[in-house]
Amino acid sequence: MNLKIILAVALLAAAAAVGVTSFKKTMTPYIGFAEARSASGLVQVNGKLADKNYVLKPQEQFLSFKLRDEHGEVMPVEYRGVIPGNFDQAVSVVAIGKYEGDHFEAQQLLVKCPSKYQAEADKAAKGKTS
């Protein structure tokens, strides 16, 4: 066994070990609301805004809203941090965080608006036909 092979095997083993542990550590499963309530680590949930009655306090950087998933189940979500600028127009929201007590505490929000990167034909047809 020469030095080169030893180094290569060590490198591979180390990279594999770091890869697997990092993967497990940072993995956030995409799950339904029911599972999210009992999950331990960080998880992702997605849904639509259940209604427009959300509480947005920009000064305190606080946002609280209700998310409805595809089964119609509703879960309250709270978020503390920089409010996504396009939250008012959200079609669907992905929240990353964990369930705490009576609500889902989001650490990160992905807000998806219609037609952000791809034109949405239906909306356009409604808005701009002559």
Place this chain on the structure above:
Amino acid sequence: MRIDRLGLTTVLALVVPALLVGGALVGSGALNWGQVACWLAFLSALTAGFGWFATLLGRERAGTIARTAFRVQWVALLGGAVFLWWILFHHQFQYQYVHDYSSRDMPGKYVYAAFWGGQEGTFLLWSLLTTTLGLILMRWKHPLTQPSMFFLNLPIIMLTFVGVVRGPFLASRAAYTDGVGLNPLLQDWWMTIHPPVLFTGFSSFVVPFAIACAALLKRDYDGWVKPVLPWAVLSTAVQATGFIMGGVWAYKVLGWGGYWGWDPVENGSLIPWLCNIGLVHGLLVQRATGSLRRTNFFLAVTSYVLVLYASFLTRSGVLADFSVHSFAASDEWRIPGGLGGFLLSLIAMAGLTGYGLLLSRLREIPRATQQLGAFSRESFMWLGQLVFMLMCALVAVGMSAPLITRLFGPPSNVQTSYYNLVNGPLAVAMGLLLGIAPLLRWRQHEPESFVRAALPAAVFAVLGAIVAVAAGVRTFIPAAIVFAMAFALAANLAVTLRGFKAGWKHGVAFLGHMGASVLLIGVIASSGYGLATQVQLPQGQRRHALGYDLVFQGMRRDAEGKDHAIIAVNGDGRAFTANAKFYWSDYNQGYMKKPHIERFLTHDIYISPLEMVGADEAGGTWFAVGETRQVGNVKYTFQSFLPEPGDGKMKLTANVIADIGGRTVPLKPVMEVSMGGGRPVMTPAYLPSGGTVSIVNADPNNGGRVMLALPGTERDRASQTLAVEVSTKPFINLVWLGAVVMLASAFLSMIRRALDLRREPVRAQKVESAA
């Protein structure tokens, strides 16, 4: 270009029917000229494919047909592109694509960028760029040219087929008079050139793939190395240009303060590039020592497969639930015949062809006559190649996490911290190898003389690490990266200087190593050790943040009708006016914010507007049904709601009675809410005195409430408060400096490798070993 009789016949056989049949179909309204161009390109690609296939079977004459058809195809694609630009610039909204990605009010300087605003135009651009590269490759006088062209043409057949089925020239679904426009985020100078550059990079990976396949087919396991080198380096250089442009755009426009976010789209262009850099270094080892033959074939095929795989992940919509950045609707990949299925078949085609050929030849590819020496340049380059492959594999695993985990349970994604965790230690290994390898000679090196050569670099690295720790880098991996990169910087400086003494060609590659190490030191400093804070700025009042004085002076509207937040800043020995774009975009239905960046030699001050605080809440007064409030001498009573559901909209009229000194005036302000989301449209009602009453917000629950903006209580413009994030980016200039040096080195290396092609092979060998 000489056209003999056979070539002329080919041109006529393709173009005349296209003009006649196409013309007739255009005349009858069944097709338009753009679609005719797409058809001509597809049929020419097929013809060229059959032609080159015939040459593989020994029919040399068919090569003329193939080359001619290939040129016709290029002209057809160029015609299609010109036609697309023409309909964009002439606002031909009878084309769905023109409607979807441009509009009349779009500034002219961005109209041409609408070309690649959507998937269909992007595929046309991809076809055109690949064909253009093919035209250059076709001029190459070598036995491998014809088979290479056959393999290069394979993906073009499929790409032009997409042009026929789903080109950008489909008729509109309705009679439009204006278009949707292009996302304002993309209406930026960097964004108009960034996509075509990245697409040139993406397209260019096809050439090493094609030459590798041809070499495998023709059993020429070493002869492909020299001619493929300039192409492989071209991919490195162009792709890197694309990254840097994307990074500059993200930093200057997006306003989140970074230049790289480990987004699927970024990762997708990173993985083929990492693989490609592994290939470039493997080819150099193979040329000098004859080893790594199999690995290089594998990497050439894999680079292109990864390009296609990345396109699949980001364009098919499989990741739509995991990225705000995906280009496709989330169901695109489920549609039979959709782009997802098409991209999968493209991956299957490239993978089966490339890996199939490699497997069939695997046993007969000769092993190196001499094993990699234990302590030699090639050993450490091989380890470096391994590090690149590991980075590539780990990033690919991360970005594929939703697909991989779907096999075992609920689909999961990894946090972006995953990428930093796995690449950090690899970057340390990379820096050390980057410093060690260039100091070594090929074949064998004596450890004693290496120690002597490496000592100054090691001393510099220790000093660098001490400075970093003293400056506040107190975690192990970042400090280790600074140490390793400082070592690489010093070692390569010595090698570069030695190389340039012998002629520029001997130093350029090592200059790139220096650029890479400076870049990484800049990344560590700017991303991990900046300060950031959020501060509220009431207009006209002085506030302090991070040692700077800030006064928000107000909003100013520019000639394009966009608002800018003007902030006077004082700090770091400089007084300046920060001017940050901050305006409402109808397209995005949200506020567009562009940061102000004040540049200093050692750092940037980055001021990013967050929001206007309280602008909406201060705007009105809540009324319950039946409630009466007095403002000034007017008594307002909110009587009832009148909801009228309409076509995808909800029209809400509030019945309000204004009592002005005994005279009652009915007011009917209206709010229209579109069901698809979007900002409600308000129509105010007018008081006899001239003031307006409009709905600000409505709450149909709890018995019904309405928020009205009333004259005299309207939001007071003078008391606006702007929330901003102020941050510093230490040594961000090292990032740009390193990137530019790396880029210059890559392009010069490409020229150098292209020049080498014209030399005697023996001389080229010598040049390499002298460095």
